[in-house]
Amino acid sequence: LLALLLIAHILACGWYLVAALHENPEETWVARRMVDSAGEVSLLTRPPIEQWLHSLYFVITVFTSVGFGDMNAMNLSEVVYVIFVMITGAITNAAIMGHIMSIITGADRIDEEVRAQKRGIKGFAAHTELDSSMQNMLLDWVTQTSRSRAGVGFDKEKMKCMLREHFLPGSLQDALPGKIFDGQLINNRFLLTQATTGELPSRLIIALALAMTNCCMQSKEVVYRMYEMPMAVYLVRSGTFCNVAIPTPSGGVDTKAVDPDGFDDPPVTSHSNVSLGCRIQGDVADGASETL
Secondary structure, X not given: OHHHHHHHHXXXXXXXXXXXXXXXXXXXXXXXXXXXXXOOOEHHXXXXXXXXXXXXXXXXXXXXXXXXXXXXXXXXXXXXXXXXXXXXXXXXXXXXXXXXXXXXXXXXXXHHXXXXXXHHHHHHHHHHOOOHHHHHHHHHHHHHHHHHHOOOOOOHHHHHHHHHOOOOOHXXXXXXXXXXXXXXXXXXXXXXXXXXXXXXXXXXXXXXXHHOEEEEEEOOOEOOOOOOOOOEEEEEEEOOEEEOEEEEOOEEEEHHHOOOOOOOOOOEXXXXXXXXXXXXXXXXXXXXXXXX
């Protein structure tokens, strides 16, 4: 709307300028325009602000294809300028309508994604015989988080195909890994331990980035629980991942079993030789995860 008003303002100034630059003001649209019901007071005698308002009114009627007929072009310069305004209005209307349609269709697509996720939640609740309170909690979670996630994906298979068929030039493939996740992935110490030549192949970094998903975790959020099989690899981008279990000869010592809300109480011994209990410590940790 602001862009439309700005364009209309500029064209209105031009329409007024056409009259101002004419050698005989009495032959311009400003002189022909009457502003009283008796048709005796010409716009030529009114202040500039009122002349500009009438000029803006005319441009908007042309833009909207209304054409009341109370103002028109008579001399050659006016005809040429009105043709220009018509063409500009057609292009502007097409651009605005295209933008509006993309917003509407995008909103419809996001709503459909949210509805599909809610259908999945309801099906899962029926399959697992969840009570209504737990089902409503899951539906509320979908409602609160789905719109922030919807529509942000991309076609990973098409991107993989592009890489596989060498669509990207070698120079781009070499430069891209250093820019992915601000270079954090190619410099990740865990991944570098697997590099036999001291550096990771560029296409491997790009392929890993395609498979990864950004996620944000809250402070003290549990990532892996005791005796739970890990289902993902987390590469920490910021924040701190803290393992709150201590391995001992007789088994893992898990502080969470003593105090789920703190780290200061004495730990107790668990029967797990390798602890899989992990907790986020700090403010916020952003991770990229890939399900194995």
